[in-house]
Amino acid sequence: MLSPAYLAATLLLALRPPLLALAARPIVAGKPAPTEAAATARWLAAQNTWGVLSTISSDLSGAPFGNVVSYSDGVPGECHGIPYFYLTTLDPTARDALEDERASFTLSEFPLGTCGKIDPENPTCAKLTLTGKLKLIDPQSSEADSAKAALFTKHPEMKGWPKSHHFQIFKLEIKNIFLIDWFGGPKPISPTEYLEYGKNQALLKSS
Amino acid sequence: MLSPAYLAATLLLALRPPLLALAARPIVAGKPAPTEAAATARWLAAQNTWGVLSTISSDLSGAPFGNVVSYSDGVPGECHGIPYFYLTTLDPTARDALEDERASFTLSEFPLGTCGKIDPENPTCAKLTLTGKLKLIDPQSSEADSAKAALFTKHPEMKGWPKSHHFQIFKLEIKNIFLIDWFGGPKPISPTEYLEYGKNQALLKSS
Structure with missing residues (x-):
């Protein structure tokens, strides 16, 4: 979380290379501009395939417990920003x-x-933390069907995971969004701004 | 967390390719064998440069809050398994x-x-979660000097980060280790086994 003053300083420093500490940001095709916070958050959610899901650990007396998980927020081209997960209670998360x-x-x-x-x-x-409630999805619901399609498209291997492990679909109901994508601290984005992004535009293209 | 039965099943299935769901693990040069749990955990710590650090959020009423951070557990060739971080209180973590x-x-x-x-x-x-206490290091200590050397070697950009942001060195004092690196559930490793690994062997080589 670096300030605009730091940005100015790095630009000035750039006038006298070589410069080890210079942190100039390359231009990335497809990545939204730093002024487009909701777009950047949705881009991160659409492009990634895995992240760290943190819960309050029941095994470890309430410690925060981060676990590596795969996820999907939609089939490519139809991402909606809500991360769905395929988890088993054999795992602590x-x-x-x-x-x-x-x-x-x-x-x-x-x-x-x-x-x-x-x-x-x-x-x-850029880094994004979505905080909220991790909810089990009713396996008989239409939401479960679309979540499964989203998950199995991005993670085809999941289709073959053993039935005996009773994988279930969960989603994160988003209450708070923390995005850092430039100098100057986290960008304020409401869950509504995040979830509504792109509804009136061309559908987000994910990889 | 898949069972040995699943492993056996995938091996059997491998006899009739093509097979979408097959999850055969490639052999990776340098990666310890699945039977070497402490070695695998230390390899993950030495090879990576960033991870997700989860805390109990004071801003979000005690929710678990994961944040992307850089770290180092030592200068290459002299990694000790303890992750050190360079953090500012401008950031919630x-x-x-x-x-x-x-x-x-x-x-x-x-x-x-x-x-x-x-x-x-x-x-x-493989996935590794180290749980414990995130401790501020006394900046005048010799531990701070070696942690700084470890951090700045792996993350040379940090040297130029603005003094006005008051970055400080923290470490994770490890109390519990959760490692998944094969079928059959998490591997039991004690912090002592993890930290002692390699002390009587050639020093771990990190990238």
């Missing part, structure tokens, strides 16, 4: 959610390869 | 830790590129 719904889901731009040589913690390498 | 030390740090093998076409949630694509 699903068990935690069934006891305490509070959760956050964290994504980084870094694994997409578009941050170039910028450090993963540099604020111009 | 450091503020949270100063109010409630409980934290977890989560790493995936996936961004290393060694999982190949295996899904990020497949248990053979």
Whole structure:
């Protein structure tokens, strides 16, 4: 979280290379501009395939517990921003959610390869944390059908995961959004702005 | 978290390609064998440069809050397994830790590129969660000096980050280790086994 003053400083410093600490941001085709916060958040959700889902651990006396999970927010070209997960209660994350719904889901731009040589913690390498409630989806609902299509399209391997492990579909009901994609601190985005983004535009294209 | 039965099933299924759901694990040079749990955990810590650090959010009424951060567990060739971070209280993670030390740090093998076409949630694509206490390091200590060397070697850009943001060094004091690197559930590793690994062997080589 670096200030506009830091940006100005790095631009000035750029006049005298070589410069180890310079953090100039490459232009990335497809990545929304830093002024487009909701678009950037939705781009991160559409482009990534995995992230870290954090819950309140029942095994570890309420400690925060982050777990690597795959997810999908829609079939490519029809992403809606809501992350769906395919979890089993053999794993602590699903068990935690069934006891305490509070959760956050964290994504980084870094694994997409578009941050170039910028450090993963540099604020111009975007990072998104969606906080809310991790909800089990009724397997008989139409929402479960579309979530399954979204998940299995992005993660075809899931189709073959063993039935005996009782994988279930969960979603994050988003209550708060934390996005850093430039200098100057987190961008204020409401869940409504995030979820409504693109509804009146061409559908988001995901990879 | 898939069972040995699933492994057997996939091996049988491999006899009749093509097979979409087959999750055969490629052999990766340098990656320890699945039987070597502590070695695998230390390999993940040494190879990665960033992860997700989860805290109990003071801004969000105690929700778990995962944040993308850079870290280092040592200069290459001398990694010790303890993740050190360079954080500012302008960011919620450091503020949270100063109010409630409980934290977890989560790493995936996936961004290393060694999982190949295996899904990020497949248990053979390794994932590590270190849970414990996120502690501020005394800036005058020798520990701070070695942590800074470790951080700045892996993240040279940090040296140029603005002094006005008052970055401070934190470390995760590890109390619990959750590693999935194969079928059959998490591997039991104690913090001592993890931290002692390699002490009587050639030093771990990190990238």
